[in-house]
Structure formats: structure tokens, C-alpha cells
Amino acid sequence: MPALRKTVFTGQLVWLGVVSDSTQTLRARPIQAAQLTFEGIAGECHGGLTRASCSRMTQQYPKGTAIRNVRQLSVVAQEELEQIAADMGMPQIQPAWLGASMVIRGIPDFSLVPPSSRLVFDSGAAITFDMQNRPCIFPGREIEKDAPGFGPKFKPAAEGRRGVTAWVEREGEIALGAQFSLHIPDQPRWPHQDRAFVAAT
Numbered sequence: 001m002p003a004l005r006k007t008v009f010t011g012q013l014v015w016l017g018v019v020s021d022s023t024q025t026l027r028a029r030p031i032q033a034a035q036l037t038f039e040g041i042a043g044e045c046h047g048g049l050t051r052a053s054c055s056r057m058t059q060q061y062p063k064g065t066a067i068r069n070v071r072q073l074s075v076v077a078q079e080e081l082e083q084i085a086a087d088m089g090m091p092q093i094q095p096a097w098l099g100a101s102m103v104i105r106g107i108p109d110f111s112l113v114p115p116s117s118r119l120v121f122d123s124g125a126a127i128t129f130d131m132q133n134r135p136c137i138f139p140g141r142e143i144e145k146d147a148p149g150f151g152p153k154f155k156p157a158a159e160g161r162r163g164v165t166a167w168v169e170r171e172g173e174i175a176l177g178a179q180f181s182l183h184i185p186d187q188p189r190w191p192h193q194d195r196a197f198v199a200a201t
Contacts, residue, residue: 002186004118009182011106013121013174014078018044019099026099026138033175036125036168040072041101047072056134069167070130073101075119076163077110087157090150097142100163107182111161118169118183125172133162 017028022045040047051069053061061067081093081103095103107113111132120126135158144151190196 004183005186007182007184009107011104011180013102013176013178014105015095015103016176017096017100021045027142028096028099030096033173035173037171038168040168071165072168073127073166074099074133074163075102075104075166076100077107078103078105080110080161084157084161088150088153098139111163114184116185119180120183121174121178121180123172123174124170125174126170127166128169129164129166133165135159135162
């Protein structure tokens, strides 16, 4: 029996972007196509086989420790961007403001898809989800530049809708309009998860 199972859910790639230097700005530059390699997308500052651990990882490693890079890509859903915009009272959310690598359409409750799920593109390229991304203040700063007064509204509106971080499992080319299928682990939820979190606090 396969450890990963293809689901009935399929979707489409509707936006691609690259962040060249996140120390200067989180804002992504839109592109039409990308060659996915084991290091991510060429020219993307979040690429590479390894990265320095960040503030999200301080319970595991000292900040700055070299670790495997499973945050090469930031993937968000068009449907969830529309929900965020509605809650913020904005007509739309630009993916560039979020530093998104990909915007996809077609997967319901995308940010809740299990870790280790895959998107397998028709080209054969495939990405693996690390985990749900957490909203932070940096997209709000980009929003504020273009829509003053709306920046602080982003973080609460994006809770649970910020998409996922991912890494390249199989190399290949993707382009706007590319189709993909969703594959998820054939594994039940760990029954001790809630108790584990309580014990760890």
C-alpha cells in the first residue's frame, strides 16, 4: 500500500513570484515560469539546500544553526487570499505583498492540508509541504505602503489562511496555468497530539 495517496483534488497554478533579497523587502517579483531545482527557484533568496534556523525553531536549535531548508517556497491559495481580503475590507490581496512563491487554486481549506503532502504537477515536478505558515508583521508592512491603514489588519485576518511552506522533491518546470494533483499521507492523526501540546507548555 502506498504511503502517499493521490486524492480527487486537483488545481491550477495562478501566480508565481520571486523574492530577491528579503533583507530589503519581502515583496515578490511576478514571473511567468520557473525551473524548480532541489535548491528551489533560481534567484529566490529563500532557496538553497540548507538555511539558518530562525526564531520559529528556537525550541529545537540555537538561532542561526545550519539546518535542512524545507522553507524554499511559500505557497498560498487564491481562495484564502480572497477570504483574507474580505475580512480586511479590501478588494484584493496582492500575492507580491506576501512574498509568495506560488498561488494555487482548487484545494479547499488549503492551509489545513497535512504536512508532508505533495503537489505533483503535470510536468512531473513535485513539491512537499513542510507545515502551515504563520502570519507575521512583514506582509502588513508591504500592504501599508500601497494601502495605508490596512497593514495592521493582515496578521489577524490571515490566521490559519497563510498557506504552507514547501520544498522541491522532484525537479521540473512549472508555468502559469500548470495543473497539479494533491497527494496526502495515508496516515491517521496522532491520537496523543493534544495531550502532547499541554505537556510541553
